Amino acid sequence: MNRLTASLLAALEAFIVVAIGVFIPLVPLTLLWAIQYGFEIDWIVFWRAASDIWLLGNGVDLTITLNDATLQVVGLRKAAEPFVVGFAPLAFALFTVLMGVRTGRRAVRSGEWLPASITSLIVFAACSGAVGLSALNPVATPNVVAAFVIPTLVWGLGLAIGVGIGLAGEDDDPVMRRLDDLRDRVPDHIAGLGVQALRGATAAVAALIAVAALVVMVSIAINFSGIVSLYETAQLGVVGGIAVTIAQIAFMPNIVIWAASWLVGPGFSLGTGSIVSPSGTITGPVPSVPILGVLPDTDLAFGFIGLGVPLIAGFIAALAVRDSAVHAIGIRSKVAHLAVTALAIGVIAGLEMTLLAWWSSGALGPGRFVSVGPHPWLVGALAAALVGVGALLGMASGSSERVAASARSASRLGQERDR
Incomplete structure (x- = not known):
């Protein structure tokens, strides 16, 4: 062309x-x-x-x-x-x-x-x-x-x-050749571990978002009668109901990110002085938007169980990239490098969640609605901590024999390339 x-x-x-x-x-x-x-x-x-x-x-x-x-x-x-x-x-x-x-x-x-x-x-x-x-x-x-x-x-x-x-x-491609030249200046094991940390962090955040989407879907199913009641109370009519439904679908990615922030721990706010989190729910007066019918009316007795989701996500993500990380390490100190990779997974996941939380929040109106949504830096910090701990456990859970075999294989491949 x-x-x-x-x-x-x-x-x-x-x-x-x-x-x-x-x-x-x-x-x-x-x-x-x-x-x-x-x-x-x-x-x-x-x-x-x-x-x-x-x-x-x-x-x-x-x-x-x-x-x-x-x-x-x-x-x-x-x-x-x-x-x-x-x-x-x-x-x-x-x-x-x-x-x-x-x-x-x-x-x-x-x-x-x-x-x-x-x-x-x-x-x-x-x-x-x-x-x-x-x-x-x-x-x-x-x-x-x-x-x-x-x-x-x-x-x-x-x-x-x-x-x-x-x-x-x-x-x-000339751009790819330039990138390859830049990558050649970075030690292979550092570049390899960086790639695996990025993969692991992104996988952990994707898993967290997927679970959050499932939580939203289940909440809508459980509270469906309350949502219908809000539609009836608003008396929107057929066309108005369709318009409001489309508007709520447009905000669905925001709601999923809010649910992920809830699973991480800080939750989100619906205006100044309100909070929806595992530690408690204080909403105050909120707009009569039907989708808000999924919000819990009272504190959830087992809400902190949700904190296990980012831990498990970090654990599984670390297990998924562990073998590739071991190959990148070669015959070097595996414990230190795997630990650093796990911490990098946590940090990158925290930055990604900070960006998502910031993107999903904003000003909705005057007064108490000047700030709606999760607190980005708090969500990112706790996500980094929880995913990082899970990633450390995942990196420490592999087979030592398989690690040794992978290291020897990586060393032999490196020696063959040097020849």
């Missing part, structure tokens, strides 16, 4: 991803405009709302300024001043990243991944900025500079992952 064709296809994919991302909230909002409001309101209001939702989901903060009529309905004196909403529905960012991965891999297969990637970034930034400019209004004002930059960075993250995956098997 020639350079022009690859660049045009990448640009088209970037445009389509932005269009689909905006249309996902726009479709139910348009149905609401037609059915609920009978075409009486200007449709551009719903376009701006859909644009705001997409921008918010991709990390762009909104400044909300409510008029007097809305303030009377809301009844919050603190809402009289402009306030920032930065609580992102992560399903939109996840969609952008996954589509970026797909585009990056396709760009590598085209043989012209660099110009294709640059073109797609430029087009995505232009489309994202255009959405931000079209969403400007006196009530909800997105940060225009952030509208050009932050969604493009999210797209670029997926693009970089996709290109990296595509180039992993390409030995003749």
Whole structure:
């Protein structure tokens, strides 16, 4: 595929991803405009709302300024001043990243991944900025500079992952040759242990997130009648119920990360002065959102059992990478190197959980809702400690005979390469 064709296809994919991302909230909002409001309101209001939702989901903060009529309905004196909403529905960012991965891999297969990637970034930034400019209004004002930059960075993250995956098997690519040259300057056992630590940490966090998703699913099943009651109390109607359900699905990645933070220990907050954690639940008044019906009403007697999940995740992840780590160590001191690798697994897992917790939290409104979600650094620190302890146990649980055999095999392979 020639350079022009690859660049045009990448640009088209970037445009389509932005269009689909905006249309996902726009479709139910348009149905609401037609059915609920009978075409009486200007449709551009719903376009701006859909644009705001997409921008918010991709990390762009909104400044909300409510008029007097809305303030009377809301009844919050603190809402009289402009306030920032930065609580992102992560399903939109996840969609952008996954589509970026797909585009990056396709760009590598085209043989012209660099110009294709640059073109797609430029087009995505232009489309994202255009959405931000079209969403400007006196009530909800997105940060225009952030509208050009932050969604493009999210797209670029997926693009970089996709290109990296595509180039992993390409030995003749100049970028891969440069990376190989850099890696040759690092001792083999250090590079090998670093790779295994990253693999183990990512596997541990993935396992923790998977268990958290299962916990959310079970909680929804157990509390389904309460969720239905909240739907009935809200009296949303068919179209309104569909719109609220789609909105809750958009926030489902946030909820799963919150559940993972609960399993780690710190839990999460639903505003200043509230806490949902294994040590206790104090929520105070919360919005009547149906999905919040899964929250525990009282303290859970056996809530601290959840702390075993990150321990077990670290243990299993360490066992999974232990043999590869032993091969990387060779005939060197196995105990010290395996211990350092286990600690590295904990540290990297803690950093990953810090990023996820930070990404899933934000400002939801004025007053006590300026901070909603988990505390990133506390979640990361406890995740690092628990996963690290589990990884130490996992590294210490292998067969000594197998370790010795693996070390001898690695030593022989190294000697053969030296010859």
